[in-house]
Amino acid sequence: MRILLAEDDTLLGDGLRAGLRQHGFSVDWVRDGAAAARELRAQPYAAAVLDLGLPLMDGLDVLAAVRRAGITLPVLVLTARDAVPDRIRGLDLGADDYVVKPVDLDELAARLRALVRRAHGQPQETLQAQGVTLDAARRSVSQAGQAVLLSTREFDLLQALMLSAGRVLSRVQIEQQLYSWGQEVESNAVEVHIHHLRKKLGAGLIQTVRGVGYLLARDTVAP
Amino acid sequence: MSVTPRAPRSLQGRLLAGLLGAVVLVWGITALITWRDARHELDELLDSHLAQAAALLVAQQSHGGDEDDAPGLDAPQLHRYAPKVAFQVWHAGRLVLRSANAPVDPMVGAAASATSRPKRHADRDDTDQRGLNTDLRTVLIAGTDWRVFSAVGAERDIQVFVGEQLQSRQAILWAVLRSTLWPMALALPLLGGVIWWVVRLGTAPLRSLSHSLAHREPLALAPVAVVDPPSEMLPLLAALNRLFERIAAMVEAERRFTADAAHELRTPIAAIRIQAQVALAETDEAERHHALRATLAGCDRAARLVDQLLTLSRLESGTAPAVAPLDLATLAQRVTAELAPGALQRQQALSLDAPQPCIVAANDPLAAVLLRNLIDNALRYSPDGAVVQVTLRRQGDRVLLQVEDSGPGLAEADRDRLGERFFRVLGSGQTGSGLGWSIVRRIAAAHGASVGVSRSAALGGLAVTVDWPAAG
Numbered sequence: 001m002r003i004l005l006a007e008d009d010t011l012l013g014d015g016l017r018a019g020l021r022q023h024g025f026s027v028d029w030v031r032d033g034a035a036a037a038r039e040l041r042a043q044p045y046a047a048a049v050l051d052l053g054l055p056l057m058d059g060l061d062v063l064a065a066v067r068r069a070g071i072t073l074p075v076l077v078l079t080a081r082d083a084v085p086d087r088i089r090g091l092d093l094g095a096d097d098y099v100v101k102p103v104d105l106d107e108l109a110a111r112l113r114a115l116v117r118r119a120h121g122q123p124q125e126t127l128q129a130q131g132v133t134l135d136a137a138r139r140s141v142s143q144a145g146q147a148v149l150l151s152t153r154e155f156d157l158l159q160a161l162m163l164s165a166g167r168v169l170s171r172v173q174i175e176q177q178l179y180s181w182g183q184e185v186e187s188n189a190v191e192v193h194i195h196h197l198r199k200k201l202g203a204g205l206i207q208t209v210r211g212v213g214y215l216l217a218r219d220t221v222a223p
Numbered sequence: 224m225s226v227t228p229r230a231p232r233s234l235q236g237r238l239l240a241g242l243l244g245a246v247v248l249v250w251g252i253t254a255l256i257t258w259r260d261a262r263h264e265l266d267e268l269l270d271s272h273l274a275q276a277a278a279l280l281v282a283q284q285s286h287g288g289d290e291d292d293a294p295g296l297d298a299p300q301l302h303r304y305a306p307k308v309a310f311q312v313w314h315a316g317r318l319v320l321r322s323a324n325a326p327v328d329p330m331v332g333a334a335a336s337a338t339s340r341p342k343r344h345a346d347r348d349d350t351d352q353r354g355l356n357t358d359l360r361t362v363l364i365a366g367t368d369w370r371v372f373s374a375v376g377a378e379r380d381i382q383v384f385v386g387e388q389l390q391s392r393q394a395i396l397w398a399v400l401r402s403t404l405w406p407m408a409l410a411l412p413l414l415g416g417v418i419w420w421v422v423r424l425g426t427a428p429l430r431s432l433s434h435s436l437a438h439r440e441p442l443a444l445a446p447v448a449v450v451d452p453p454s455e456m457l458p459l460l461a462a463l464n465r466l467f468e469r470i471a472a473m474v475e476a477e478r479r480f481t482a483d484a485a486h487e488l489r490t491p492i493a494a495i496r497i498q499a500q501v502a503l504a505e506t507d508e509a510e511r512h513h514a515l516r517a518t519l520a521g522c523d524r525a526a527r528l529v530d531q532l533l534t535l536s537r538l539e540s541g542t543a544p545a546v547a548p549l550d551l552a553t554l555a556q557r558v559t560a561e562l563a564p565g566a567l568q569r570q571q572a573l574s575l576d577a578p579q580p581c582i583v584a585a586n587d588p589l590a591a592v593l594l595r596n597l598i599d600n601a602l603r604y605s606p607d608g609a610v611v612q613v614t615l616r617r618q619g620d621r622v623l624l625q626v627e628d629s630g631p632g633l634a635e636a637d638r639d640r641l642g643e644r645f646f647r648v649l650g651s652g653q654t655g656s657g658l659g660w661s662i663v664r665r666i667a668a669a670h671g672a673s674v675g676v677s678r679s680a681a682l683g684g685l686a687v688t689v690d691w692p693a694a695g
Binding site: 009011012014015016018019022080081100101102103104105106 | 486487489490491492493494495496497498500501504505510513514517520521524
């Protein structure tokens with residue numbers, strides 16, 4: 001999952017980027033509000049972690065601008081401002097979660113996962129489709145009760161498809177969701193990962209829509 | 224002499240006691256004067272009645288002849304007061320007429336020989352126009368005090384005594400006194416009640432004030448309001464409310480400082496925590512080292528922030544620092560030497576130009592903090608390889624300390640805000656709390672020095688000038 005981190009403090013930003021990477025997120029780190037607003041409009045992030053006291057543009061202004069632009073991604077506000085009016089204002093401006101520093105890394109990751117899940121209408125920590133179960137917290141996948149070992153990229157790709165189950169994701173969309181800045185994306189990387197997933201989980205799980213992208217069919221829910 | 228602490232007396236009690244005491248005193252004096260006046264007038268009146276009666280008896284005896292010789296003929300009792308009044312009529316040494324309650328002996332001892340009159344008890348002794356020898360005295364008859372008027376006829380053989388029991392006069396006087404004192408005895412409790420009520424009404428604003436003060440939350444510092452306060456209380460209320468205002472401002476400043484400080488500490492603590500968690504979970508050795516180094520850097524930053532907060536809080540407590548003559552040039556050498564190694568690491572050129580001693584009245588540790596903050600700020604906010612120049616000059620009775628750098632400088636709007644607590648220039652890429660500037664400004668203010676921020680003409684970056692009054 002690719003997220004945007006907006007934090008102007010060098011030490012904290014560096015730590016958050018490293019920590020969230022450990023939890024399987026791809027992290028783009030910006031250090032000022034203007035850059036945060038720009039990137040959020042330009043890239044399809046799964047979520048954003050937003051500090052409020054940002055240079056050039058306050059975090060709350062970034063939030064308001066992003067919401068005005070119709071971008072609905074989950075935003076977690078991470079700040080030192082803990083007064084109740086601040087929290088209310090943040091939530092009213094469109095923040096999905098409000099976390100006061102200092103924060104536990106595991107909790108922050110769990111909150112981010114929950115935000116992303118809810119944004120996709122998924123109330124549970126595990127995703128299920130076509131007999132495949134994906135546990136986002138433990139980063140494990142099983143099929144018919146059998147654990148399946150996936151690489152990081154394969155896991156992220158499967159998670160992206162399962163979160164968007166029933167919708168077609170283009171190759172570019174998948175690349176944008178998987179890779180943060182500066183990461184080399186080989187032209188056929190997505191195809192390679194899809195190929196591996198099909199080998200490990202069965203050819204029928206992921207369908208190719210020629211000229212458009214890939215689709216993981218949603219379980220048909222009994223009426 | 225030891226003073227034993229007394230329980231405070233209530234204002235209401237004092238006023239009540241004082242007012243009632245004054246009323247009783249005035250009333251008592253009035254009663255005394257009334258009593259004296261009444262006694263005097265009563266004596267005059269009743270004495271004149273005695274005289275009148277005596278004159279009547281003398282006249283009757285002189286003209287009535289001696290035909291009625293029956294001695295001791297009792298006059299009829301006509302009034303309930305009669306037993307208290309007595310008379311005797313003597314004719315040529317013989318008792319010719321007396322009232323029933325009159326003794327048989329002459330009422331005044333020397334009556335028989337009217338020539339010798341004892342002066343001892345005589346109140347009045349004169350001869351009136353009709354030739355009567357009259358005499359008024361108080362005598363003891365059968366254990367009772369009588370006021371006796373004696374009159375001797377012109378022929379000197381008629382002697383008349385008219386007496387009245389003194390007791391009856393006293394009874395009248397007491398009656399007069401009673402009639403004066405009774406209303407007072409009745410009115411006193413009533414008056415006490417009224418005074419109590421009026422005093423209570425008058426001190427109501429005081430009680431309202433003490434009640435509202437007593438029932439206040441310890442930290443409630445809103446102005447005290449008293450409904451319809453008397454003018455005497457206005458200065459007290461104003462002083463009290465001014466005090467509350469000052470305390471509220473102090474508490475608010477303190478609260479804001481604590482809140483700001485806590486906020487400022489949150490970010491380094493968050494960084495330390497996150498970096499430590501990253502280090503714990505990291506398997507890659509190089510990444511783990513990086514996270515651990517970052518954790519330590521976070522600790523250093525938090526420690527520096529705490530130091531700055533403490534310095535600032537001491538400066539803000541408002542106590543004037545102890546100052547002594549101090550050579551700023553020597554101090555600048557020391558501080559520059561301290562900071563030089565760090566500057567060298569970043570290939571920054573730090574130099575000091577202080578050709579002569581510059582004596583100012585300053586507190587050594589505080590002046591060192593000021594210098595360190597200024598030079599440290601210049602180094603911190605300038606890029607690697609920058610130039611930082613410290614200059615000290617005497618100009619007349621001033622000492623000018625200037626710290627210039629070749630860094631990016633500051634926008635004018637940011638320059639104006641420097642020194643606001645926790646204001647820091649955003650996007651500088653440096654970790655700082657903005658406390659350094661607050662500290663510099665406060666230390667300068669405590670020494671009567673002024674701080675100016677401008678663009679360095681020589682180096683292009685920021686130039687900070689501290690203008691001290693020179694000493695000696």
